[in-house]
Amino acid sequence: MPPTSAEAVWNSLSPEKRAAQPAPERPVVQTPVGKPADAEPSCSEPEPPQATPANTSEQTPPPMPNTFTPTGYRLALWTEPSAANLASKTVASESQARSEALRTGAPWSLAADLDKYRAHAVKEGSRDSGESLKKAFERAGLTLEDGVNVFVLGYASERGKAFRGNDGKGLLDEPGKVPQQAGATIASLGDGLYSIADLITLNSLPDVEKDVYTDNNPIVRPLVFTGRTIGGAWKTTEEIGNAVTWGYFDNVTGCVGLVIEDVIELLKHAGQAATNLVRLPVQLVAGKKEGTERVMDWVLLVPLEFVSNTVEMKGIANMDDYKTAFAEKGVIGSILELGGSSYIVYRAVDELIDELDDNHRHRKSSGDSTPDTPADPPSSPGTWTGEVMFFYEGEWSTLVPTEGGFFLPGQWPGVSIKYFYH
Numbered sequence: 001m002p003p004t005s006a007e008a009v010w011n012s013l014s015p016e017k018r019a020a021q022p023a024p025e026r027p028v029v030q031t032p033v034g035k036p037a038d039a040e041p042s043c044s045e046p047e048p049p050q051a052t053p054a055n056t057s058e059q060t061p062p063p064m065p066n067t068f069t070p071t072g073y074r075l076a077l078w079t080e081p082s083a084a085n086l087a088s089k090t091v092a093s094e095s096q097a098r099s100e101a102l103r104t105g106a107p108w109s110l111a112a113d114l115d116k117y118r119a120h121a122v123k124e125g126s127r128d129s130g131e132s133l134k135k136a137f138e139r140a141g142l143t144l145e146d147g148v149n150v151f152v153l154g155y156a157s158e159r160g161k162a163f164r165g166n167d168g169k170g171l172l173d174e175p176g177k178v179p180q181q182a183g184a185t186i187a188s189l190g191d192g193l194y195s196i197a198d199l200i201t202l203n204s205l206p207d208v209e210k211d212v213y214t215d216n217n218p219i220v221r222p223l224v225f226t227g228r229t230i231g232g233a234w235k236t237t238e239e240i241g242n243a244v245t246w247g248y249f250d251n252v253t254g255c256v257g258l259v260i261e262d263v264i265e266l267l268k269h270a271g272q273a274a275t276n277l278v279r280l281p282v283q284l285v286a287g288k289k290e291g292t293e294r295v296m297d298w299v300l301l302v303p304l305e306f307v308s309n310t311v312e313m314k315g316i317a318n319m320d321d322y323k324t325a326f327a328e329k330g331v332i333g334s335i336l337e338l339g340g341s342s343y344i345v346y347r348a349v350d351e352l353i354d355e356l357d358d359n360h361r362h363r364k365s366s367g368d369s370t371p372d373t374p375a376d377p378p379s380s381p382g383t384w385t386g387e388v389m390f391f392y393e394g395e396w397s398t399l400v401p402t403e404g405g406f407f408l409p410g411q412w413p414g415v416s417i418k419y420f421y422h
Contacts, residue, residue, distance in 0.1 A: 110332070117333030118297050121305035125272045127293065132273035139266040146258040153251040163254040166247035178239045185232030192225030215323070220331065227319025227338050230345060261312050268308040275300040306333075310340030 126132045145157050153167075154160025166174070191208065198205040199218050207213040212224050241249030279296055286292050309315065315337030318325035325334045 108331070113330035113332050115294075116328065116330035117306075118294060118302055120329050120333070121301040122297055124305060125269065125301050127276060127279065127297070127301070129273045129276040132269045132276060136266050136269035136273060139262050139269060143259060143262040143266060146255055146262055149255040150252060150259060153248055154255050159258060160251065160255055163251045166242060167251065168246055169242075170246040171243040174243075178236065178243055181232065181236045181239045185229060185236050188225050188228040188232050192222055192229055195221040195225055212322070220335070223335055223338060224319045224322050226342065227316045230342060231316045231320060264308045264311055268304045271304050272301055275304070306337065306340070309337050311344065313341045313344075315339065315341030316345075 126135065142159070146159060148156040149160040154163045171178075191210070191212070194205070194208065195213075195218070199222060203218045212221055216224060238250045238253060241253070278300060279293075282292065282296065315334070318329070318334045318337060322334070329337070
């Protein structure tokens with residue numbers, strides 16, 4: 001029997017057809033064949049059909065709530081990928097992954113930390129002699145370019161552009177730069193002293209609200225602040241120089257620093273080009289194996305990389321951005337570079353103080369007309385105020401002083417003589 005009502009027409013759709021159907025605006029009533037024409041169509045919402053007898057040959061679909069028909073399948077789409085859904089899930093998964101990595105991160109190990117410095121030396125240098133020579137020639141060209149920049153205040157090439165930003169600005173134009181940099185240096189010094197006290201008291205003092213405290217071990221914190229204090233002292237000196245030279249002081253010092261760096265890098269790459277020649281016979285004997293190459297890295301590349309970075313004061317610069325330095329060079333390598341650079345600074349300052357002291361003494365000695373210590377007055381001739389006595393044959397005899405000599409009555413003795421002279 002064909003359906004005889006709107007309810008039967010709606011419910012006779014299969015699930016696939018219902019999913020493909022758009023949301024109905026209003027149910028359409030169809031008049032079935034054989035129904036009286038005077039029958040009024042029903043405009044009410046479709047209701048669940050009545051249960052059919054069990055003995056009917058045609059089974060109808062199970063009843064379904066009207067509230068589920070238009071929306072039930074749409075809700076099911078949210079379980080499938082969508083742009084908004086994937087974005088939210090991606091952000092959540094990345095955030096969870098970072099949190100999980102921080103929580104279950106691998107502990108620090110000495111071998112892995114040292115291997116970072118070896119990898120950094122390979123990255124900055126090369127295992128191939130030809131590549132090292134190529135880098136050496138590039139540095140030679142940069143040395144000439146930066147040398148010209150020294151004499152033209154950084155206006156010869158783009159490498160000096162970083163030092164030209166404050167040109168023409170003196171103390172009156174930027175009066176707060178010197179106090180600001182000096183204050184930052186003093187703050188680093190204070191933090192360093194506080195971290196030393198915290199280390200002495202076995203990390204019992206309250207931690208300062210700074211990343212250095214939250215990121216580093218109590219042993220490492222004083223070293224970080226030491227590097228920042230030394231670097232801040234130099235930056236303060238540069239700001240003072242810029243204040244009195246209208247911003248051109250760092251043009252000269254910066255370009256001179258570039259020249260020094262170029263020369264040192266030139267020597268480093270040339271040295272690595274020579275040391276890498278040792279790899280050839282080793283590779284012929286032992287083969288080209290990564291383990292063997294890493295051992296030779298420590299001997300052929302790492303020492304030159306360490307010396308060059310130390311002389312270039314990169315050990316001090318590491319502490320300004322310690323996170324990047326520790327990630328690329330490792331904690332041990334960065335701290336060793338800091339120690340080498342700090343020692344060079346100490347020796348330079350000590351030599352400067354000695355030179356200034358010698359110059360001061362030289363000016364003082366040449367400028368004074370009178371000697372530092374007066375000369376001793378000439379001594380007057382002595383006069384006899386006593387007697388000269390000698391012991392002869394168990395008896396004491398006396399010399400009688402006379403004008404211009406002595407008078408000895410009797411025979412001249414030949415034994416010990418006592419005399420008194422004033």
